[in-house]
Amino acid sequence: MAYKTLPARRKTQKVFHVVLHLIALAAGVLGICLVFKFHNEAGFVNMYSLHSWLGIVTISLFAFQWLFSFFSFAYPGAQSSTRAKLRPWHAVMGMIIFMMAILTAEMGLVERFFILRLHTSQEALVVNFIGLLFFLFSLFVGLVVVLPPT
Numbered sequence: 001m002a003y004k005t006l007p008a009r010r011k012t013q014k015v016f017h018v019v020l021h022l023i024a025l026a027a028g029v030l031g032i033c034l035v036f037k038f039h040n041e042a043g044f045v046n047m048y049s050l051h052s053w054l055g056i057v058t059i060s061l062f063a064f065q066w067l068f069s070f071f072s073f074a075y076p077g078a079q080s081s082t083r084a085k086l087r088p089w090h091a092v093m094g095m096i097i098f099m100m101a102i103l104t105a106e107m108g109l110v111e112r113f114f115i116l117r118l119h120t121s122q123e124a125l126v127v128n129f130i131g132l133l134f135f136l137f138s139l140f141v142g143l144v145v146v147l148p149p150t
Helices: 010-042 050-074 080-115 122-146
Strands: none
Touching: 010 050, 050 080, 080 122
16 A cells, blocks of 8 residues: 555655554564463463464464565565566465454454443444444555556
8 A cells, every 4th residue: 555655756665665564563463462461461361262363373474474575575675577476476465464454353353342241332332333444444455455546
C-alpha cells in the first residue's frame, strides 16, 4: 500500500514500506512476548487455542517475509531480473500474511467474546462492531492492493 498511497519517489516509498513493516514486526513480537509473560504470571496455559497457533504462524511468516525481502530487495539486493520474478510472490505472500493477521484478530475477538460470556451485553455490541471494522479494513486494503493505480 505504501507504493500506492504515498505520493513520493520510489526510493522513499520503499524506505517507508520497509520501516513501517519493521515497526509492525517489532510490535507483533513484543505483543506475543507480553501475552506469554501475562499467561505465565497468571498461571494460564500457553498456546491452547487456534487463535494462538495462527498468531505464532502469522508473526513467524511475517518475520520470514521481512528478512527474505530485506535481503532480496533492499540490502544488498538481488539482481533486477531476480527481483522482478520475486515481486509478485512478495505481494501475494504479503496479502496472505495480512489476511492471516486479520483472521487471527477476529478469532481473538471471538475467543474473548466467549470467555467473558458477552452474548447479550452492551460489550457484545462493541466486540461485534470492532470485528466488523476489522473486516471492512481488510476489504479496503485488499482493494487498494489489487486495483491498478489511478
